[in-house]
Amino acid sequence: MARAKRPDASVAVAKPHVKRGDTVQVLSGKDRGKRGTVKSVSPKNGTATVEGLNIVKRHTKPRPAGGAMSSTEAGGIIEKESPLRLSKLMYVCPKCQAPSRTKSEVHAGVRERVCRRCGEVAERPGKG
Ligand SMILES: [Zn+2]
Numbered sequence: 092m093a094r095a096k097r098p099d100a101s102v103a104v105a106k107p108h109v110k111r112g113d114t115v116q117v118l119s120g121k122d123r124g125k126r127g128t129v130k131s132v133s134p135k136n137g138t139a140t141v142e143g144l145n146i147v148k149r150h151t152k153p154r155p156a157g158g159a160m161s162s163t164e165a166g167g168i169i170e171k172e173s174p175l176r177l178s179k180l181m182y183v184c185p186k187c188q189a190p191s192r193t194k195s196e197v198h199a200g201v202r203e204r205v206c207r208r209c210g211e212v213a214e215r216p217g218k219g
Contacts, residue, residue: 107132107177108193109139113213114183116190117144117175126183130172138174147173186211 109115113129127141153166181190184206193204193213204213 107134107137107139109177109180109182114185115139115141115180116183117141118179118181120145120175120179122175129180132177133174136174137177139177139180140172140174141180142172145173145175146170182213184208184211184213 109129110132111129114126115129116126117123122144125144127144130140130142132139147170149169149171151164151166151169154164182193183189184191184193187206187209189208191206191208194207195202196205196212197203198212205211206213
């Protein structure tokens with residue numbers, strides 16, 4: 092992986108199409124085709140962290156207890172998820188289990204995400 096990170100201004104302001112708890116499929120990169128559950132979304136950065144995907148290995152040194160960190164960290168190689176670009180993620184409908192685009196529909200004044208494939212209402216978009 093020698094590719095440089097390139098700035099992608101187009102995604103920074105876009106409203107995330109996924110939210111925490113969603114199942115998503117990765118469209119590109121080393122984890123292409125894999126699915127996972129969104130752990131957190133960062134609209135500001137246009138990224139989301141997906142459980143079990145885009146794992147990076149962190150080589151860390153042991154930290155002594157009583158330092159600035161409250162707990163002692165063991166040294167070694169820690170595997171940790173790193174954020175993925177939202178544009179690389181596609182929402183997976185819980186009903187038809189297919190990567191789908193969603194549309195917004197307003198029902199009784201509440202905006203809902205609806206699967207374009209099966210018409211199933213994905214749970215209401217909320218905070219988080
Ligand atoms: Zn569906």
